[in-house]
Amino acid sequence: MKNITFTDYQNKIEGQLIRHRSILDIMSKNQDAVSRVNRAVAKAVTGCGCIEIHAKKQEIPEDGSLDSLGSYMDSHLTGNLCPQCSSILKDELGSQFFYMTSLANTLGLNLDDIILQEEKKMSALGKYHLR
Numbered sequence: 001m002k003n004i005t006f007t008d009y010q011n012k013i014e015g016q017l018i019r020h021r022s023i024l025d026i027m028s029k030n031q032d033a034v035s036r037v038n039r040a041v042a043k044a045v046t047g048c049g050c051i052e053i054h055a056k057k058q059e060i061p062e063d064g065s066l067d068s069l070g071s072y073m074d075s076h077l078t079g080n081l082c083p084q085c086s087s088i089l090k091d092e093l094g095s096q097f098f099y100m101t102s103l104a105n106t107l108g109l110n111l112d113d114i115i116l117q118e119e120k121k122m123s124a125l126g127k128y129h130l131r
Contacts, residue, residue: 013101023106037092040085047080050082069094 019025044051055076082085104111 006115010101010105010111013098014105016098017102017105021106023103026099026102026106030096030103033092033096034097037089037096040089040092044081044085044089048082048085049079050085051079052075054078 017026041051045053056074058073060072072112101111104114
């Protein structure tokens with residue numbers, strides 16, 4: 001598989017985005033793409049059953065340290081995506097990424113810069129950059 005940089009991807013999208021050039025179109029298409037990703041995850045659970053959600057309150061011991069916090073947090077997921085659900089989610093995430101990149105392009109933002117800025121925050125704050 002060919003490696004592609006974020007800048008290459010942004011440039012390619014700039015040439016692809018023709019009908020939905022308005023910032024309002026891009027924002028609504030981006031929101032629609034986010035919803036479609038969420039729906040695809042829900043369908044993997046409720047329609048296919050390849051993954052299951054077992055949600056409960058995250059239990060963190062009072063004497064737990066920041067270093068061990070990650071070991072107490074659970075994704076609440078069991079199972080693995082089947083090939084069909086994986087393919088659907090890759091398509092939907094691809095669309096979401098397309099419109100997110102289109103939004104960055106329209107606003108004159110560079111994805112490489114955004115990722116480097118985020119990486120610097122994560123490196124500087126380390127575990128204190130909790131999300």
